[in-house]
Amino acid sequence: MGKVLVIGAGGVGSVVISKMASLPEVFTEVLLASRTKSKCDAIAARTGSDRIKTASVDADNVPELRKLIRSFRPDIVVNVALPYQDLHIMDACLAEGVAYLDTANYEPPEEAKFEYSWQWAYQDRFREAGLTAILGCGFDPGVTSIFTAYAAKHHFDEIHYLDIVDCNAGDHGKPFATNFNPEINIREVTQKGKYFENGKWIYTEPHEIHKPLNYPEIGPKESYLIYHEELESLVKNFPSIKRARFWMTFGQEYLTHLRVIQNIGMAGIKPIMYNGCEIVPIQFLKAVLPDPGELGENYKGQTSIGCRIRGIRDGREKTYYIYNNCSHEAAYEETGAQGVSYTTGVPAAIGAMMYLKGLWKKPGVFNVEEFNPDPFMEQLNLLGLPWVELHDIDLEL
């Protein structure tokens, strides 16, 4: 059906490639490119498929990216490198006339601030070029946004309250590790909290608001209100929302390590001089922390991510909870990666499939909730991320 260039040979990239390798009728040819080609080769070799080719590319170098795109001529580029590369890859896609998909919104390296404004600014250029850009197609953002679109389409006349709940009840056996790129992860979770209420953004101190929430098949877990990027697009695309919040579980051990890391300056993003050499503390920290892509082997337990929604249907109040539970062990057995890489990589592969099938194809830059959720939801059930719906229950929120 189509050709895909995947950029980024990390934990998420390895799952994207594993899924694409298993779907030859959709992904006819796949090229995996990253800074380090040997990582691409190892991922390709694991699939045992000769349809997966590899290359090296510096995705911050637009001429180099353009050359690679021109030589392979993909239908779509799937960006699972880091958020810092988003704009460079979008520039190269525009210049070479190719569609674009990613799983995380742009973040400037020199400032821990993520928002959609930079990528939404490409709207006119993609529309005029007749090209599609699909933003935020992982789990959160991604599936949580599609769950919300599905709820709005099938179960509500108006959504009023949205709480996205993200629980990782897994245990990787390490004293401290992050589940995706440590630099991006630590920048995200140490930010101030932020949520949307009655047309305004409310700011909190980091981890100031928290409460225990019950997760299916897991039980109660302390959940912390943090800011997450899909809130920005969801309140714009579903204007009936009065309040939108995001909750994530953290263990005490994780929070203690995080506090120490911050207190001793290791979360710093400004370069410092060390022995005559410039280093960025958080990048040095990443180099000594466990690689999230290597956590899978001993990871036990599961993730549970979903949307708890309150709104109006046929004139009466309705509550609704839609979620997926994903087992780290099952993810590892299938793809060699842990559950967080799995829950991000599978939706990215499905998003590329939606584009290749012509189901999610329109000129412009779109967040995933702006497409028809139904065919995507169908594929989640088929490709390893089945979802469950509960109606008229106590949402705890």
Ligand code: NDP
């Ligand atoms: P990793 O750090 O494991 O992998 C990132 C890969 O990108 C690395 O292999 C690295 O290459 C490559 N890379 C970095 N810079 C460049 C560059 N300039 N040019 C080419 N390749 C580059 O991260 P993850 O796999 O854990 O995460 C990937 C993405 O997924 C991130 O953007 C993250 O924010 C996002 N994510 C989204 C989630 C969601 O639900 N929406 C959840 C989790 C993650 P190399 O190793 O060769 O240097």
